[in-house]
Amino acid sequence: MSTAHGTTTPPGVPGPRPWSADPYSDALVTGRGPLFLRRTDGWLLPLEVERWCARADAVDLTVLGRCEGTVLDVGCGPGRLVAELAARGRPALGIDVSEAAVAHTARLGGQALRRSVFEPLPGEGRWDTALLLDGNVGIGGDPAALLRRMAQLLTPGGLLIVETLADVDVDERVSVRIVRVTDPRGTDGPAFPWARLGTPALLRHAARAGWHREGQWSAGGRSFVALRNHDGCDGPDDRDDRDDRNSRSTSSAAEPPNSTAVISSQRARKSSPESPVANR
DSSP states (O other), rough: OOOOOOOSTTTTTTTOOOOTTTHHHHHHHHHHOOEEEEETSSSSSEEEEHHHOOOOOOHHHHHHHTSSSEEEEOOOOHHHHHHHHHHHTEEEEEEOOOHHHHHHHHHTTTOEEETTTSSTTTTTTEEEEEETTGGGGGGGOHHHHHHHHHHHHEEEEEEEEEESSSSSOEEHHHEEEEEETOOOOOOOOOOOOEEOOOHHHHHHHHHTTTEEEEEEETTTTTEEEEEEEESSSTTHHHHHHHHOOOHHHHHHHHHOSSOOSSSTTTTSSOOOTSOOOOOO
């Protein structure tokens, strides 16, 4: 789960930004944990800060290899996936509510925007691929609302890749805080709603939200599901449409959904015509 997670309020209603405060920001500065989500009953979920702050690993690369066209990484965290896509000349944008995460992504050479997935975003309805990895399907504590929002962001027939818990039937809504339990001087983050989904639960929510399962796989102890908008799965021209998106993804000159304006003030280098930029 990447700690760049979205709003705790319904779409269209600005809410608190729980992940933009310490101790998460501190962990990104050092690149080290331990860091946890703590439930109200005291249960702790360890957060993989070191993995998120490292380069994309072999499992990540299998996911990125499935991406088509322009890529939106929702909850990009410190930006390893966006940076890897940028290094490959792929048009990609990360969004995250954490200022520290956006700054870290920029330092890696990726583009990121500090914003919740439920706030207005550049290129709505024109992204070819969206990612909900590292537990980010939990954003907002309402998977149904999140899946509906992802359909709004993607082009008809667009691809959504979701990481789930292992193939166990978990469908949990919880209130959590981010904590560094080993630091007695540390301050807990504010409470916010979260969700935890196994693959069966995700598929149930996806079917109700109008998604079609295109693939499902596990690698390195992690589980993934590829979903596609039904709008792009019912006609004979679907394969041609996907081929068009794949061909766009191999071109360094591919135009992103929005190529005007400036991205984060933390950007370490100028954006190029080949890279997506986003409105603040």
